[in-house]
Amino acid sequence: xxxxxxxxxxxxxxxxxxxxxxxxxxxxxxxxxxxxxxxxxxxxxxxxxxxxxxxxxxxxxxxxxxxxxxxxxxxxxxxxxxxxxxxxxxxxxxxxxxxxxxxxxxxxxxxxxxxxxxxxxxxxxxxxxxxxxxx
Amino acid sequence: xxxxxxxxxxxxxxxxxxxxxxxxxxxxxxxxxxxxxxxxxxxxxxxxxxxxxxxxxxxxxxxxxxxxxxxxxxxxxxxxxxxxxxxxxxxxxxxxxxxxxxxxxxxxxxxxxxxxxxxxxxxxxxxxxxxxxxx
DNA sequence: ATAAGAGTGAGTATCATTCTCATTCTGTCG
DNA sequence: CGACAGAATGAGAATGATACTCACTCTTAT
Numbered sequence: 586x587x588x589x590x591x592x593x594x595x596x597x598x599x600x601x602x603x604x605x606x607x608x609x610x611x612x613x614x615x616x617x618x619x620x621x622x623x624x625x626x627x628x629x630x631x632x633x634x635x636x637x638x639x640x641x642x643x644x645x646x647x648x649x650x651x652x653x654x655x656x657x658x659x660x661x662x663x664x665x666x667x668x669x670x671x672x673x674x675x676x677x678x679x680x681x682x683x684x685x686x687x688x689x690x691x692x693x694x695x696x697x698x699x700x701x702x703x704x705x706x707x708x709x710x711x712x713x714x715x716x717x718x719x720x
Numbered sequence: 721x722x723x724x725x726x727x728x729x730x731x732x733x734x735x736x737x738x739x740x741x742x743x744x745x746x747x748x749x750x751x752x753x754x755x756x757x758x759x760x761x762x763x764x765x766x767x768x769x770x771x772x773x774x775x776x777x778x779x780x781x782x783x784x785x786x787x788x789x790x791x792x793x794x795x796x797x798x799x800x801x802x803x804x805x806x807x808x809x810x811x812x813x814x815x816x817x818x819x820x821x822x823x824x825x826x827x828x829x830x831x832x833x834x835x836x837x838x839x840x841x842x843x844x845x846x847x848x849x850x851x852x853x854x855x
Numbered sequence: 856a857t858a859a860g861a862g863t864g865a866g867t868a869t870c871a872t873t874c875t876c877a878t879t880c881t882g883t884c885g
Numbered sequence: 886c887g888a889c890a891g892a893a894t895g896a897g898a899a900t901g902a903t904a905c906t907c908a909c910t911c912t913t914a915t
Contacts, residue, residue, distance in 0.1 A: 693815060
């Protein structure tokens with residue numbers, strides 16, 4: 586983990602990555618598309634998703650899925666993970682990654698070239714714990 | 721993590737959980753629905769998803785999303801995580817969870833009641849590494 | 856037996872993502 | 886300079902998983 590771009594990025598891929606870095610928060614494909622609409626950097630939804638997939642395959646971008654099914658993207662350089670409420674879906678970032686480079690033995694890895702990981706915790710936020718008691 | 725059912729499970733919830741345990745592997749909502757079709761335990765797709773969500777909210781079931789967007793469910797008692805190829809989507813289980821009960825400080829947890837976590841590693845499997853070289 | 860409430864499911868709606876394919880761009884070669 | 890090949894693009898349609906609706910069917914208690 587921590588590969589530098591070995592291949593040249595296409596201009597639009599660079600734009601997308603830059604948007605993700607500048608945003609300072611995770612964005613969905615739809616978010617990125619909306620954010621760029623009207624600017625000279627605008628691009629179609631198909632292109633957004635196409636390049637996001639390619640960025641992922643180069644290990645530059647990570648994605649995680651909300652319980653809603655929506656996918657959120659972030660640069661892998663930002664090693665941030667989350668705590669998500671299984672009831673209301675609210676998400677809060679963790680301030681530190683509890684595993685950093687987790688200890689995976691070579692036989693566990695079995696030839697894979699590691700690009701990134703996702704680590705997500707799920708539970709009930711304090712509000713929803715209260716609401717469950719009432720139910 | 722490791723709550724016992726504090727509330728009585730509905731019969732169909734119990735069936736779903738049992739199917740997941742018996743299957744010994746992760747199943748999607750569609751899988752579960754298909755598996756039960758034709759048996760006396762059959763239930764509609766809506767019911768499958770409804771109960772899977774409730775089982776998740778009780779911390780009995782965990783779900784993770786494949787890059788394809790499909791959600792796979794497993795009992796939380798099975799602490800299994802994966803290595804997934806961002807190219808072909810192939811997944812292989814890890815034989816041990818590298819974090820067990822990760823060290824989360826109380827202020828990081830911020831009132832959440834932890835139910836389960838997902839930890840997924842992504843990379844390129846050996847086949848796809850080869851294929852990229854050719855491209 | 857009856858009524859209230861929970862549980863159910865067939866069909867429909869939703870919505871993010873992917874696919875299709877015609878068009879545009881870019882660089883190269885004649 | 887003009888034409889061509891291949892890559893890149895995007896509008897719109899297709900896909901497919903999941904959520905919603907609402908009428909129906911069970912329970913259970915009285």
